[in-house]
Amino acid sequence: MSQVRITGGTPAYWRSLAERADTPEFREMVRRRLGENVDWENLAPSTRRKFLQVMGASLALAGLAGCRWPRETIVPFARPAGYTPGVPQRYATSMELAGVASGLVVTSYDGRPIKVDGNPEHPQNRGGSDLLAQASILDLYDPARSRSPLSREIAGGAARNRTWEEFSDFARGRMTDFKSRGGESLYILSEATSSPSMAAMRARLQGAFPRAVIAEYESISRDNERTGAVLAFGRPMRAVYSLESADVIVSLDADFLGAHPASVAHARDFAAGRRNRDRVKANRLYAVESAYTITGGKADHRFTVPSRWIPVVAGRLAAEILGDDPGARAALAAYTSHPFMPRFIAAMARDLKCSRGRSIIVAGPRQPADVHALAHAMNAALGNVGTTVRYAAEEGPERPSHVEAIASLADAARAGKIDTLIILGGNPVFDAPADIEFARALAAVPASAHLSLHEDETSRACHWHLPRAHYLESWGDARAWDGTVGITQPLIEPLYGGKSPIEVLSILCDPSPMSGYDIVRRAMSSFAGADFEAFWRSSLNDGFVSGSAYPIETPTVRPLLHIPMRGAPPAFAANDLEIVFVPDSKVYDGRFAGNAWLQELPDPMTKVTWDNAALISPATAAALGVRADDVVALQYGGREVEIPVYVMPGVADRSVIVPLGYGRTAAGPIGNGVGASAQALRMSGAMGFDGGLTVRRVGRVHALSCTQNHHMIDLVGLRETQRRVGELVREVDSETYKRNPEAVRIRSEGEPAQLFPPHDYESDHRWGMAIDLDSCTGCGACMIACQAENNVPVVGREQVKRGREMHWLRIDRYFSGAPERPEVSHQPLACVQCENAPCEQVCPVGATAHSHEGLNEMVYNRCIGTRYCANNCPYKVRRFNWFNFHKRTVQIEKMMYNPDVTVRGRGVMEKCTFCVQRIEGAKIRARVEGGRPIADGEVVPACAQACPSRAIVFGDLNDPQSRVHALHVNARSYGLLEEINTRPRTQYLAKLRNPNHDPEVQG
């Protein structure tokens, strides 16, 4: 609840509506507003001038902008009762990505949404959010978004501005002659969605045009999981893990903490499971993977195995676990006889068997169906089903896999079977399998339309481009990983007159198109009880339909012998390289390539910004004779892509990892030409990984812009780094810790002597922070949250290369241990607010000094920019405005600035302030509410609020009951560089290591 309390406190606060909802004045207000009408279509901006009018309008319309009623009820700035200008309001909504929703809360200032966070009430997010959700606010205001429908005589030719009427005329014309043919040769291609409204609209369309084909495609698909489940259970099932109660977790090429639709929930549960001291056993994570993933980074034991041999690992592991059953042994013979036989498997199996019903085996979406089937079988055999692994039926059990869908659609197009193709979202021209040659197929379609935020590769290949409404602009709904239905409600009128997919479908099949609002209400009625309005209000208010999760089932696994498996992969030559396609940690499949925050965010593992690279192990690099930054040509399946090399310790030898989503050609000024397109090598037969890759040196060098240059560091520095890591990122043995926490106390002995009596902060608040390194996965959500909250500028590739990134909060990544078995540690580091701050004494003008609450404050308008403070900061967390980095910010993007935070000009030093604006806000609220004390957890900095694994805790150290106080006295806590007596207010909690002491694992 503390999470909830912090999200508001004014009558306009998103929760409080429920309390106000039944009052008569509220009813009156709603009635008053009905009947008002504004002609929105005329505001569709075509010219810049018009566009600015819209801006003005959308500001004036903050009524709706900050409001959830249908747009018909918008009135020019007539405020709801109790609404105070300048006081942020928070609304619950949800964002759908690849068919999975995450529950969000959006902060809105006078109708301008400025910040996205996790919905504390939402069963999946529980207040956490991932970096894609955090960064989505930037896409809303992206000036590169398309601003009106476009049409082309010939696909790929010059475009003309059109209006939505013209499109609906065109569409209606088409649809009428489809009516006669029952929708023959009408094709709809949409991205994956779990939206009930979408389902309803599809049903309507299918009803109207029985023979129309509706296909679904996602380039980063979880279809292998579906088919795996079909193999195991006979029908597609979705596994919902409860990591919190798992003692032993085995990941087979699965990045369930990083690249999983439920990663936010996973990260939180996994961390909770490790922290949980009541449990007899500490949890232990084994990761078997080829790429070095976030999950691998958290593993107690990580084994680097090429992706194509992970089936063997799965097979052998299954043999160990199901070995007693002769049928299973027979079915697994192919694996057990495979030449690849790593020693750790037996030990891993023993460990798993010791914790029956309290273990999980997770297989990655890259892995073939067999591996998933085996994982299901093993989980069942270990009695995990129903305890740590729960199953729910997948949506649309009959739909073909995404690859099949797009392939057959392309064939149909080539065969001239498609007369009209409507593409709702997605970007198949960019991300369809290369061998399908979707672009060429699309050219054969006489009439095509594409709905998307930007005029992207696909839009240009279609006859019509339709601007899509951002999820913050439109009505919608979607289901979270556990099936919870989330409602998407607009926080602002469409800035560029876009429409949502459901609205477009309505244009196609309804004589008088319905508004998104009506469609969603209609769809939701199926979930409602007796009183729909009450249900509607509370669901809107919560942001999701409570109790709408998928029903949990306990399917039985077929005997292995009856599962048709492809069997073990063949052995391969020692010099045969494999290519592994991974979703990018930032731009995902490329749809976020236009998002500057994400482009500039260093990759959690490589710390590369504004680029992707072929990640190869040092051994492989040596074998190929390439060094970091060398450009190589990847040749696979007769195609070739040139890409720079990043030498990544911990990548499986002979594996080449290529992140997807780069090399966009129509992603706007930000995303164009960033990185190389791995899509060009991705074939429908091998969407995950495949052997037979050849690497050729091009002889060119492309300097990647990393925020940490570990890969090009000299030997002197490398040795020293290795020496220091142990002190900077400390670790304790988790078994010992569980038995007796005090036994692991790692704080350096004794307080360093004080030259002067320390300043007395007892009388007032003493703000402090604690960061649990054991929980931190390094995902980077906190960095984006900080950037959004504090108006931190983007500096661009060249400046990052010079070492001038502006992130107030950075995540330091250190490798440790043996080079062939590197362990990675992430250390989020912002200003630690030293009590003896070295930066302060050296400032000649007193521009940085301590507040009486012990905050190390930066006075921007006093700063003259000597940079002396930054030099003297041992943590190097101060950031200098080398140029006027906000110069290029266009008007519309300025709407996104947080009005509580100064936008810093050129020549000024800046740094983390512990979100002082939030601290002051809380103090003001407390004062307004009769000078009540500020409750623990009432002040939460952006980073702590975003963190999925709840690694960051903030509070008042003077309050002995506060969580942060408890963590500061925790045995694992220590101060970074405490030996130089800076007395940091941020304390770190040491990582827990829970190794399996079995020699076979160690070896």
Next chain:
Amino acid sequence: MSGHGHESRVAQGPQRSREPSPFGLAARFDSVDTFLKACERVRDAGYRRWDAYAPYPVHGLNDAMGIRHTRLPLVVLGAGITGAGGALLLQWWMNAHNYPLIVSGKPFFSLPANIPIMFELTILLSALATFIGMLAFNNLPMLHHPVVNSPSFDRVTTDRFLIVIETRDLAFDESRTRALLEAASGAEIAWVED
């Protein structure tokens, strides 16, 4: 000092005035030794309003002329003390009293941090006092002086030495003074016009 001279002259009243009167009698010397000896003689003859001009500070000339200590060092000392005190006061008032800031957990006032600036201001004020004091005591800048314009002054700033006895010296008597200067083997004895 000649300034004072004028005042004293006015004080002595007009009865001794010879209008228009020349400024004084000048004797030129070419060697340091004769110059020094001449100075001693003039000194012992009890002249007061006279001066000796040399292209560089001549050793022992002060003795020869009987010039006592100047009070310049006292002035400089005063300025130095002001500098030190002022600096300390300034720093205390600004950082510890008028607008104290919590800086690096240090006390608002601590002497060590203030010493460098105390030192610098001490030097600064002393140096200014030295220069300005020197000019003031020497009545500089003075853009016109009779001696400088007299022909006898030619090359005095290069390699000549000159003794000028002012007519308004109480002991001045044309014939006796001239005799004294000749006796002191001064060459080119001539009037310096006012």
Next chain:
Amino acid sequence: MSAREATQLAMEMAERRSPLITGGNDFATVTDKICSLVEKPHPPRAWFIAFGVSLAMTGVLFAMIGYLLLRGIGVWGLNSPVGWGFDITNFVFWVGIGHAGTLISAILFLFRQKWRTSINRFAESMTIFAVICAGMFPAIHVGRVWFIWFVFPLPNQNLVWPNFRSPLLWDVFAVGTYMTVSLLFWYMGMLPDLATLRDRAKTKARSFIYGALSLGWRGSNRQWHRYEVAYLLLAALATPLVLSVHSVVSFDFAASQVPGWHTTIFPPYFVAGAIFSGFAMVMTLIIPARQFFGLKDIITMRHLENMAKIILLTGSMVALAYATEIFIAWYGGNPIERFTFMNRALGPYAWAYSIMMTCNVLVPQIFWFRWARRNLWLMMIVSILVNVGMWFERFVIIVSSLSRDYLPAAWGYFKPTAIDLLTLAGSFGLFFTLFLLFIRYLPMVAMAEVRSVMPQAGLEHGGHRGQGDYHGDIPAQHEETGA
């Protein structure tokens, strides 16, 4: 030993040594030689060429500064973690250069080193111009130059006062004082010579200008004796000042906590280095000057040899400081400190470190040999190399320390941009421009002082210069008026 003994000693040695002024000059010829440079209507062609080049470089400097102010500090190669690079390196370098001037004019004066008289004006001028170049850098290195006045204790809209705990603020006062005092010292020393120029003036304009500049100096002994007290006082004030200035500059580093900066040895180490580089610069300037302007009799081989000896001495002091630093880093047992020095010698900036070591430690050792101290070309080369080395010393201290401090994740590398390099070059342009103007329009040798050490000056009268300490009996009517 007492000043008197020192003088005696100096004089006796002066007898044995080659004379300070050679070529049978007397007051007049010396004066002519020196003044003719200022009085001759047309300076040598070399002057014009040099001046043209310097002026062009000065133009480059101002262009670079203009660009900097227009775009922002980002036009330099700086980054996080390296917040200071060429800017402060140049500052420390130029301040250091200045020190030799004050040393020659003040300290050698107190020690009664008569050989200083031929070169002190030269050195003092160098100080002034070097400090001008130095002062420029802290001023332009700040992010918001238009608010630079915040560093002065003036009332302002923030109602905040400067933070007197900051070494940077100490710098402001130290360098400010240094500039003022050096200027006073230089100008006061020049008064008698300006008077000489006034009296030799052929044209009305010259006599008016030099007359105004000389403030009506007459060279009367009643002026001389106060002048000499003042000169002694200024010398006595400038001596601790010059030591303090570079100490304070070194506090910028010593008072911080950056490994490689936080060292107690810095003040003496910096002062020695400053004098070292300063003398090298004097030599670099004076050798061509005495050639071109025929001052071989006034600035003799003996002067050059003495300077060479001082370079050797201070160079060895600097070497000792380097050694001590490394020893303490090892002996102190602070692993981070240890790494800093390992990294300096073997890390990414090893190239700069080796340049510094070669130029500052090895090269000057050649001055152990007399022939080397008397070979003009060699001296020229050595002095230039020493200047290069000393610039790199500051570069190594500042940049290599910053680039790798406590957290390896925050390490970086500084690469200068063209702007950095051109600004440095430009500062030399400014320096030489000012210097050439000085040579052309002001007496570059302190004539009055040179006269006083010439045999004709009547040194045999013994005793140091009278400070007005007359104790003889003076007739009743006789007392000093004026002072």
